[in-house]
Amino acid sequence: MSDPRGRLATYLDQRRRMGEPGVMPAELAPGELLALLRTTAAPASGRRREAGGQGVVPASREAESAKGNAAGGSASPFPLPEAASADYRALREMALACTRCRLAEGRRHVVFSDGNPAGRLMVVGEAPGAREDATGLPFVGQAGKLLDLMLASVGLSRSDSVYICNVLKCRPPGNRNPLPDEIDACAPLLKRQIDLVSPEVLLAAGTFAARWLTETNKPLGKLRGEVYSYQGVPLVVTYHPAALLRNPGWNRLCWDDLQLLRQVMDGPS
Ligand code: SF4
Numbered sequence: 392m393s394d395p396r397g398r399l400a401t402y403l404d405q406r407r408r409m410g411e412p413g414v415m416p417a418e419l420a421p422g423e424l425l426a427l428l429r430t431t432a433a434p435a436s437g438r439r440r441e442a443g444g445q446g447v448v449p450a451s452r453e454a455e456s457a458k459g460n461a462a463g464g465s466a467s468p469f470p471l472p473e474a475a476s477a478d479y480r481a482l483r484e485m486a487l488a489c490t491r492c493r494l495a496e497g498r499r500h501v502v503f504s505d506g507n508p509a510g511r512l513m514v515v516g517e518a519p520g521a522r523e524d525a526t527g528l529p530f531v532g533q534a535g536k537l538l539d540l541m542l543a544s545v546g547l548s549r550s551d552s553v554y555i556c557n558v559l560k561c562r563p564p565g566n567r568n569p570l571p572d573e574i575d576a577c578a579p580l581l582k583r584q585i586d587l588v589s590p591e592v593l594l595a596a597g598t599f600a601a602r603w604l605t606e607t608n609k610p611l612g613k614l615r616g617e618v619y620s621y622q623g624v625p626l627v628v629t630y631h632p633a634a635l636l637r638n639p640g641w642n643r644l645c646w647d648d649l650q651l652l653r654q655v656m657d658g659p660s
Contacts, residue, residue, distance in 0.1 A: 448617050448618065448619045448620065469491060469575055469576050469579060470579060471485070471579045471580065471583060472485070476579075476583045478587065479508065479587045479588070482580065482583050482584060482587060483503050483504075485580075486501055486503050486560055486580050487501045487503065488501075489501060489560065489561075489577075489580070491576040491577065492561075492572065492573045492576035492577060493573070494559065494561035494562065494563060494573055494577075495561060497561075497562070497564050498519075498524055498561040498562055499524045499525055499527075499562075500519075500523075500524055500525070500526070500527035501527070501560045501561055502519040502523045502524065502527055502528065502529050502556075502557060502560055502561070502562075503527075503556065503560055504529065504554060504555060504556040504584070505528045505529050505530065505549055505554075505555045505556075506549035506550075506553045506554040506555045507549070507550070507551055507552065507553065507554055508554050508587075508588050509554075510549075510551065510552045510553045510554045510590070511552050511553075511590065511591040511592060511656060512542075512547055512552060512553045512554070512590060512591070512592050512593075512594060512652075512656065513553075513554045513555075513556070513585065513588055513590035513592070513593050513594070514530075514538070514542075514553060514554070514555045514556075514593075514594045514596055515556060515557065515558060515581065515585075515593065515594070515595050515596065515600040515603075515604065516529060516530060516555070516556070516557045516558070516596045516597055516600055516631060517557055517558055517559070517569065517596070517597045517598075517599045517600060517631060518557050518558060518559035518561075518562060518563055518569050518599070519557060519559070519560070519561065519562040520532065520534070520562065520566055520633075521562065521566070522535075523562065524561075524562040529555050529556060529557050530549075530555055530632070533633075533636060534631070534632040534633040534636060535632070537632040537635060537636060538555075538596070538632045541632065541645065541649060544646075544649060545649045545650070545652060545653040545656075546653070547656075554588055554590060556581065556584060557581075557600075558574060558577065558578065558581055558599050558600050558603055559573060559574065559577045560577055560580060561577075568599070569599055574599070574603065578603060581603075585621070585622070585624070586622075590624060591624070591625075591656070592624065592625050592626075592627070592652065592655055592656050593621055593624050593625070593626040593627070594626075594627050594628075594629065594652055595626060595627070595628045595629070596629060596630070596631045596632065597611070597630065597631030597633075597634065598610070598611045598631075600631075601614050601628040602614075604619070604621045604626055604628075605619050605621075605626070605628065611628065611630065614628045615628050615629065615644065615647075615648055616647070616648070616651070618651065618655055625655045627648060627651050627652045627655060628648065629644075629645050629648035629649070629652075630644070630645050630648075
């Protein structure tokens with residue numbers, strides 16, 4: 392196995408199976424984590440792109456729908472044209488030419504997805520940043536490498552088992568937070584994307600994805616630690632990797648979330 396991420400995944404998975412709890416990245420010093428990030432390979436260029444028993448909490452259980460955010464199961468004020476949502480290819484083509492909100496004006500690329508549409512896990516992040524806008528791929532740069540490391544720690548990789556996208560497909564200027572009307576406009580794409588990819592499990596990375604998928608306005612810290620159901624798909628919530636880079640003290644909590652995710656993916660033992 393020549394792929395460094397593959398070797399790292401195997402190593403971390405072996406340690407996890409041996410019952411060692413702190414393999415990533417909770418007990419790493421910042422320097423160690425950065426060294427790991429530097430030695431973790433960039434996403435493999437040859438991967439396939441863009442091919443066409445837990446206690447589960449229902450996502451809308453509290454009727455605390457995210458105001459103005461066209462939350463997960465809710466009807467959108469901006470429905471998709473029927474032809475655009477016929478299949479995955481049509482949806483992607485529609486997204487790549489989308490002008491449904493103001494973010495179309497300043498973007499360089501629409502960032503639709505990365506990873507394997509046939510993967511078991513679908514990760515939903517927030518919105519593209521500068522590097523994502525420049526490359527057209529979600530989760531690149533340091534946050535993307537950390538996401539790859541997080542996934543590797545539980546034996547997952549965007550090269551085979553994971554599909555990745557964001558709530559917003561275009562970069563908000565200056566990396567500001569998404570606005571409610573932008574989420575309203577873009578969420579139907581995500582909703583249809585989830586329908587078409589049909590993942591076994593969802594991972595919400597960050598506040599905006601977690602709120603939209605759980606249909607609440609709760610802070611992320613209060614959403615973590617439970618398994619939700621988005622339209623029947625088990626959903627786990629964790630911090631966005633960019634937030635982890637800013638707050639290394641949350642690494643331990645993220646590790647717990649990843650263990651929960653792994654348990655959901657492994658099913659009842
Ligand atoms: S953010 Fe979404 S809705 Fe807005 S232009 Fe981009 S793809 Fe369209």
